[in-house]
Amino acid sequence: MLEAMIEILLKTVVILALPLGALPLIIHVERRGAAFMQRRLGPNRVGPFGILQPLADVAKFMFKEEVHPTHVRPFFYTAAPMIALVVAILPLACIPVAAPFEAFGRTIFPEVFRSDMGIFFAFAASALGSYGILLAGWASNNKYSMLGALRACAQMVSYELSLSTSVVAMIFLYGTNDIHVMIAAQTGYWFGFLPKWGVFLQPVAAMLFLVGIFAESNRLPFDLAEGESEIVAGYHLEYSSMKFALFFMAEYIHMIALSALFIIMFFGGYSLLPGMELIVERAPILLAVLQVTSLIIKIGCMIWFFVWVRWTLPRFRYDKLMDLGWERLLPLGIANLIVTVLIVYFRNQ
Amino acid sequence: MEFASFIVFFIIACTLSAVLLGISSLLGQKRKIVREMDIYESGVNPVGSATRQYDIKFYLTAILFLLFDVEIVFLLPWALAYKESSNHDFMLAGFIFFMVIMLVGYIFVINSKALKWEK
Numbered sequence: 120m121l122e123a124m125i126e127i128l129l130k131t132v133v134i135l136a137l138p139l140g141a142l143p144l145i146i147h148v149e150r151r152g153a154a155f156m157q158r159r160l161g162p163n164r165v166g167p168f169g170i171l172q173p174l175a176d177v178a179k180f181m182f183k184e185e186v187h188p189t190h191v192r193p194f195f196y197t198a199a200p201m202i203a204l205v206v207a208i209l210p211l212a213c214i215p216v217a218a219p220f221e222a223f224g225r226t227i228f229p230e231v232f233r234s235d236m237g238i239f240f241a242f243a244a245s246a247l248g249s250y251g252i253l254l255a256g257w258a259s260n261n262k263y264s265m266l267g268a269l270r271a272c273a274q275m276v277s278y279e280l281s282l283s284t285s286v287v288a289m290i291f292l293y294g295t296n297d298i299h300v301m302i303a304a305q306t307g308y309w310f311g312f313l314p315k316w317g318v319f320l321q322p323v324a325a326m327l328f329l330v331g332i333f334a335e336s337n338r339l340p341f342d343l344a345e346g347e348s349e350i351v352a353g354y355h356l357e358y359s360s361m362k363f364a365l366f367f368m369a370e371y372i373h374m375i376a377l378s379a380l381f382i383i384m385f386f387g388g389y390s391l392l393p394g395m396e397l398i399v400e401r402a403p404i405l406l407a408v409l410q411v412t413s414l415i416i417k418i419g420c421m422i423w424f425f426v427w428v429r430w431t432l433p434r435f436r437y438d439k440l441m442d443l444g445w446e447r448l449l450p451l452g453i454a455n456l457i458v459t460v461l462i463v464y465f466r467n468q
Numbered sequence: 469m470e471f472a473s474f475i476v477f478f479i480i481a482c483t484l485s486a487v488l489l490g491i492s493s494l495l496g497q498k499r500k501i502v503r504e505m506d507i508y509e510s511g512v513n514p515v516g517s518a519t520r521q522y523d524i525k526f527y528l529t530a531i532l533f534l535l536f537d538v539e540i541v542f543l544l545p546w547a548l549a550y551k552e553s554s555n556h557d558f559m560l561a562g563f564i565f566f567m568v569i570m571l572v573g574y575i576f577v578i579n580s581k582a583l584k585w586e587k
Contacts (some may be wrong), residue, residue: 127473184497189505204485212477232474269526276533283540287547294551346536361492438585445583463558
């Protein structure tokens with residue numbers, strides 16, 4: 120019993136500490152990446168290469184005055200940032216960072232919440248993200264916030280449809296909802312060199328999913344919720360100091376969680392990157408470590424992709440955004456699903 | 469037992485966000501400027517209430533999302549059951565029937581311009 124409790128606590132702390140510890144680094148990479156793409160220097164004063172800048176920002180957030188406006192609805196105004204952060208953290212509970220391994224005489228599952236419905240739980244939890252935003256916009260009692268929240272929610276639910284159709288197609292292909300089985304199906308190579316990743320089976324679904332996670336996490340080119348030129352800052356306009364920081368953290372953790380889900384479905388999750396098998400053959404003990412490393416490298420690439428897209432594509436116009444979601448991506452997702460089902464059916468004939 | 473681990477995770481996540489909120493209200497600078505507490509409206513005096521009428525399209529989007537999302541969620545158990553079922557013809561026929569109904573609804577929604585944003 121005690122051992123089990125220690126295991127749970129240890130897993131919880133590690134799973135929470137990894138993304139939260141990586142947050143300052145990700146924010147720094149984003150700012151330096153932005154500077155790199157715009158040919159300027161970016162933050163480079165605090166510490167070597169400005170690496171301590173995010174820590175300075177955290178300190179500043181802590182010591183800032185907490186403005187509590189008089190016109191807000193106090194309970195929901197305070198609860199909204201908490202809901203946003205908690206809901207962003209929840210999907211991480213189901214994401215395995217390595218294959219189950221034997222240690223201390225027992226099998227350890229490297230995810231907090233071991234369930235064969237893990238993938239559904241993760242999607243359900245990440246879909247709750249719109250609650251924090253809608254509550255923030257409504258409780259702020261500000262026109263810009265309200266508009267931002269409405270826009271964000273309409274956009275998130277619209278793109279969730281095409282995202283779900285691609286998930287159905289992938290679950291149909293793998294025939295399982297267990298994340299470990301899904302990843303096992305993506306381990307190995309076709310023709311000896313091409314990794315068996317889902318993205319090569321279902322490129323259309325991968326594209327839909329990718330667009331979906333950009334819209335779900337409110338990142339450019341889909342950041343209509345905070346379009347500065349139209350509605351100032353959208354739903355977090357009336358928030359200051361650490362309350363604002365919580366929204367900021369929630370956005371980045373949501374990005375990490377959705378990237379992890381994308382990688383599980385289409386890039387083999389924690390399965391080893393090509394070339395790492397050579398190391399495992401020599402030293403099998405390193406398998407779990409290398410799997411965690413592979414997952415972190417893959418998520419890192421996804422985060423860099425987020426930054427890259429942010430400084431490459433301009434923001435959509437709102438009606439075009441909704442048209443793209445409902446009249447292009449949703450039919451594409453349904454067509455992709457039907458074609459997938461027909462191909463599988465006729466191949467098994 | 470597995471659920472216990474989730475509850476522990478949930479409680480720790482809640483505590484974390486509460487502590488973060490608490491830190492800034494403890495350490496934060498304290499000033500009371502009345503103007504600062506006012507509604508932000510780009511520097512002009514606020515006009516009217518924030519919770520006024522908004523575009524009906526937002527409401528329609530939410531309602532239609534519910535319909536289509538439920539339809540897609542119904543496909544999930546089907547997708548899982550397909551591999552294990554012995555009668556693939558029946559499974560395919562059910563799928564096609566379901567998709568036809570869904571597509572008729574979708575075409576109706578698009579044709580009635582429920583989701584056209586520009587006037």
